[in-house]
Amino acid sequence: MVDFPHIPLRLTREGTAVFTSGGRKPNPQTTTNLSDRWGHGNRLKNSTASIVSAWQDIQQKREEEEKPPLPDAQRIILQIDPDAFDPDDLKTYGIEVIAELENGYIIGASADLELSDLRNKIEKFINEEWGGKKVSEIWDIIEGFKKPEYILSPELLAHWNQVKDDQIYIVDVGIACIGTKVKLSDYPKRKPDESNEKFNKRVNDWLDKRSLTYEEWDDLADERQQGFIKFIQDEAYKGQVIISFVESNIPRLAKSPDSFSCRIQISGKGLKDLVFNFPFIFDVSEPDQFAEIRQQSVSNVNEPPLILQPPQSNAPKVCIIDSGIQERHSLLRTAIDEQNSKSWVLTGSVVKEGKIQIVSWQEF
Structure with a gap:
C-alpha cells in the first residue's frame, strides 16, 4: 500500500483481489450465529435493552447537571460481518451510518431512542421469521460512549x-x-x-x-x-x-x-x-x-x-489535475476559478493487457 504520511487515512482492508466464479463462503462467526438463533439473538436483545436504558439514564443526568442538549439521536457502535453485511442496509434498522471502521465496526446514529426497528429485526431472527436472517451478520452491538478510540x-x-x-x-x-x-x-x-x-x-x-x-x-x-x-x-x-x-x-x-x-x-x-x-x-x-x-x-x-x-487579477493561473479537490475548502476557495473548474466521473472502463483503459466518463 502506498504510504501518504500527510493524509491520515484509516486502512480498512489490505490484500490481493481474488476473483471467483462461485459464491462467497460464509464467515464462520455468521454461520455460528445463524445456527444458534436463540443464543445470539438474545445476546443482541440484551445489548439493545441495556443501551436504551443507558441512553435514558444519560439524558436524565444531563438534565440534572444542566448540560447542553444533544441532537435527537444517540450514537451506537455495531460490529458486522465485513464480507456479507452491507453497512447501508442499517438504514432499514433505523440507523444512519456515521463511519465504517476496521474489522467490520460501524459507528452509527439512531434517532429512534428505543431502537424499535433493530429490536424488531432481532425478534424476527430469534423466531425464524422472514426479514430477520441478516441479524446473523450483526455480530455485536455496543454503547457508543464506550469507544472514544473510534x-x-x-x-x-x-x-x-x-x-x-x-x-x-x-x-x-x-x-x-x-x-x-x-x-x-x-x-x-x-x-x-x-x-x-x-x-x-x-x-x-x-x-x-x-x-x-x-x-x-x-x-x-x-x-x-x-x-x-x-x-x-x-x-x-x-x-x-x-x-x-x-x-x-x-x-x-x-x-x-x-x-x-x-x-x-x-x-x-x-x-x-x-x-x-x-x-x-x-x-x-x-x-x-x-x-x-x-x-x-x-x-x-x-x-x-x-x-x-x-490572488491578484493578473496572477498566473495554474491548472491542477487531481483525484479530488475540495473547492469550497476555506484555504482554497478564494483561489479557485469555479467557473472554469471541471469535475469528471469515470462511468466505464476495461482492463486490457493488465492496464485500465477509460471507455466512458460523465461531467459531474
Whole structure:
C-alpha cells in the first residue's frame, strides 16, 4: 500500500483481489450465529435493552447537571460481518451510518431512542421469521460512549487522559451528514453492446437514487451545524468555530456531500462531552500543523481568525489535475476559478493487457 504520511487515512482492508466464479463462503462467526438463533439473538436483545436504558439514564443526568442538549439521536457502535453485511442496509434498522471502521465496526446514529426497528429485526431472527436472517451478520452491538478510540485520532488518543476540564483545546472535527434516505446499491454493470448513452443514463439514475438532493443535504447540514454550534457554545464549554465548515465527499460518486468538518476551540470539559456523546461526529483530531496537542489559555479565546486574500487579477493561473479537490475548502476557495473548474466521473472502463483503459466518463 502506498504510504501518504500527510493524509491520515484509516486502512480498512489490505490484500490481493481474488476473483471467483462461485459464491462467497460464509464467515464462520455468521454461520455460528445463524445456527444458534436463540443464543445470539438474545445476546443482541440484551445489548439493545441495556443501551436504551443507558441512553435514558444519560439524558436524565444531563438534565440534572444542566448540560447542553444533544441532537435527537444517540450514537451506537455495531460490529458486522465485513464480507456479507452491507453497512447501508442499517438504514432499514433505523440507523444512519456515521463511519465504517476496521474489522467490520460501524459507528452509527439512531434517532429512534428505543431502537424499535433493530429490536424488531432481532425478534424476527430469534423466531425464524422472514426479514430477520441478516441479524446473523450483526455480530455485536455496543454503547457508543464506550469507544472514544473510534472517534479520536491516534495522537489525540495518546494524550486523552491528560485533557483538563478547564483548559482550552484546538481540534478539527468531522461531522457526518448522510441522513437515512441514502441507500447505496450496486453500481450498474455495463450490458453487452450497451451504448455509452444508455449506460450513462443508468449510472445517473443510480446516482440520483443513492443521494440526497443538494437542497435536502443543505437543509440537513444546516440543522446539524446549528445543533453543533449550540452544543459547543454552551457557557460551561467556552467553545467556538475558528475555521468554518467545509463540505466533503466520502463516497466519491455522491451528488451531494456526505460530511463537513471545522476547526474549533473548546474547553476540555466540552471536548470530553463532544467525544463521548455527540452522535454525528466521526473524527476528532489535532490540527495538522501541530505535532502534538496544542493548548491555548482562555485569554486568547477572542483572537480573530485568519482571513485569506484571493490572488491578484493578473496572477498566473495554474491548472491542477487531481483525484479530488475540495473547492469550497476555506484555504482554497478564494483561489479557485469555479467557473472554469471541471469535475469528471469515470462511468466505464476495461482492463486490457493488465492496464485500465477509460471507455466512458460523465461531467459531474
